[in-house]
Amino acid sequence: MNKRITALPGDGIGPEIVAEAIKVLDRICKKYDHKFEYTYVDIGGCSIDKYGVPITDEGMEKCKNADSVLLGAVGGPKWDSCPASIRPEKALLAVRKELGLFANLRPTKLFPQLAGASPLKQEIVGNGIDLLIVRELTGGVYFGERKTEEVNGELVATDIMPYSESEIERIGRVGFETAMKRNRRLASVDKANVLDTSRLWRKVMHRLSEEYPEVEYSDILVDNTAMQLIKNPTQFDVLVTENMFGDILSDEASMLTGSIGMMPSASLSSGTLGMYEPIHGSAPDIAGKNLANPLGTILSAAMMLRYSFDMAKEADEIEAAVNKALDEGYRTGDIMGEGKKQVSCSEMGDIVANLIV
Ligand code: IPM
């Protein structure tokens, strides 16, 4: 099959980890006789430096016209003082919005080989963690109106958090549908004891739950979820939540897996176009040093094959290769453990690619 992939390496460690994911994809192409054609587009700080904007209009068009988008990471201290309108993150949010990527899947899976890398006790994570966070990605406070104005001699800032029934329903449906394909347990996370958006969220979710009687549905408040994720993470299968709660909970959940460097994500639209990226940031402190963990990006590339290209077998093969690399004791610095073999970012990419034969 021929596919066009727009690659957005971005800032910091972004270019290093994307290169490793493409190395692995190349190996898949060779084995399965696919042809992936890559178009590179600058995004984030590197684009601000070159063009004065975090993504150009042509760059955005190349994302829209692709079969899928592979992203590294954006941002870094160098651009922290940029005005809000051209911050690196702005481009990421614009791509999500313009491509209609409303459903963000963040699987949180602990590879048993890495149980020791989690800061949590063995008795909590030891039995394996395998949950999926479904985060709404194009609504809520990320996209509501915001302003800072002077009121009575001081600055007052406002961020509005809107959600419509239809926005809640379409992400809720993704939650139920993915739960149906997994263990049929869905927890809907909200703050219905305080927020109107959450009360509407709950109402819509309850309505939807009647269409999915096989799914064991529950409501859970976001603060309690934060606590339960640490106390008893194996109680969860699929969690569905709004944009900002999902942002925060997925970083928290990543520590169940040992390192945020392991976590992939897929941002899906109503069609087959999707964007795939690790959930971590640009890690400027280790950028350019060949130290980053490319596995989150490699696993994101596997999600790309699964969700955008319908290549389940190829996706399984990448995941199996990652598993094997860990089995063989290879570790980047973030997941290093006693008696393991520490490797660089590019060495890890080579090892995973070479396991695809
Ligand atoms: C994420 C990131 C982004 C977000 C930032 C970089 C805007 O934290 O993908 O989780 O908040 O969505």
Ligand code: MG
């Ligand atoms: Mg985040």
